[in-house]
Amino acid sequence: MPGIDECLLEAMRLPGARGAALVDWTSGLALGTVGEAPGDDHETTAAEAAELARLAAEHGAFAAGGSDHGGPPVEDLIVSNRDSYHLLRFVDTTFDSSVFLHLWLARAEGNLALARIRLGEMAARLVLG
Amino acid sequence: MTVTFSPPPPPLPVRDRATAQDRTTGALSPMLRRLAEEEATGVLEREHGTLHLAGGRVVHAESPHAPGLGVLLTAHGTLATAAWQRAAEAGGPADAAHRLLEAGLLPEGALALCHLDALYDAGYFALSPSSTPGRFRYDSTPRRGPLPSVPVVQLERETLHRRLLLHRLWPDAAADSAALVRAVPAGTAPVTPRGRAVLDRVDGVRTAPEIARALGRQAFHTLVDVRRLTAAGLVRPVSVPYHPPYAPPAPPPPPLTVTDPDIALLKRLRDALEAL
Structure with a gap:
C-alpha cells in the first residue's frame, strides 16, 4: 500500500519523467512533490496546474454529466508542449476531495500513451491500496 | 625582520535585515514560530483551533469550524462510523489516524491524503486572527508517525494563501x-x-x-x-439586511454595564488608544 511519496516516486520511474506532484485543485496546494518543476518552482506550477484542472472539472462543456459520487467526470488532461508533456490525472477518492496527479514528461524520452495508463493505475492504487 | 601574521579581526556583526524580515514574514503566530524553532513537542491551543506539534512540525490540527478526519472519512462511507469511534476512543482524535493505519483499515495513500486535507483545513481556522493569546502545553503525546507532518512555515504560508484566495473571490x-x-x-x-x-x-x-x-x-x-x-x-x-426599505433609526444602545470585563478586549482597547 503506497503512501503519497511512494506514488510520486513510482511516477518518476516512467521514461522521460521530469517531475511529479499531488495537487489540490481547489486551493492550488501541492500535497507532495518530487523531481523538477518548470522554472524550478513546484509551488507556482501547482497553483497554475490547479487553475487548469479546476476549469476542466467545473465547466459544463467538459464536466457535463457528472459522476455518481460527486467527482468530476474528467479523467485526465494532456498539455503538449514543444519539448514536454504535462499530464494531469484526477484522483477519484471515496471521501470528498479535489486532487490530481501532475506528471511532467520530457517529450523526447516520454511515452504519452504509456504514461497515461500508468498514471491512471497509480491514482487508483494511491487511494485503493 | 620578523613578519607576524595576525588573523584578521572578525567582521563586525551586522544585522541582516533581509534575514530578520524572512524570519517574521508570514508569521501568523510569533509563539508558533518560536515553538517551531525550538522543535517543541506539545499542544498549542488558540481561540479557533488547536495545533499538535511534534519536534516543531504540525502533526495534527483540530478546529470547531472544520469537520475533521472522522467526518471526512465516515460521511461518504470510506470508513464505518463504528471503526472511526474505536480508533478515536483508543487514543483521542489526534492519534486516530495512526491507529487506523496500524489497523490496516484504509490504504496508506488515502489515509495520508485525507489526513493532510484535514490538517490544512483545521490549521486554517486555528491560525485565524484571535482576540485571546494562545496557550502552549508541553506534552510528549504528539508523535511523528508514518503519516505526513507539515512544517509550521508551510502551514502558515498555505493559510495566508487561502486567505488571499478567499479575499479575491x-x-x-x-x-x-x-x-x-x-x-x-x-x-x-x-x-x-x-x-x-x-x-x-x-x-x-x-x-x-x-x-x-x-x-x-x-x-x-x-x-x-x-x-x-x-x-x-x-x-x-442573514445578519446583513437585504432591502432595508424604510428602517426606523435604531434606538440608542443601552449604557454599557460590564460586570465581567473581557481582559483581551480591554487590552485591545488599551493598545488601540496607545496607538492613537
Missing part, C-alpha cells in the same frame, strides 16, 4: 461564519455542481462550517463555494 468574510440565506440574484450566474450542493443546503439557519459538516467536505472548500455564491448574489449572510 469575495472580499467580505461575513458569510464565512454567519447563518446563510438564499438571495435572488440580479442576473443568472452559472453554478458549479459542487456549488449547487452547497446552495441546496442553504436554509437560513446553517452556517458554512455546518454545511461542510453536512456534506462531509473540507470547511475551506465550502468557504470557497460560499464566497463564490455570495459574489454571484445567490447567497448572503
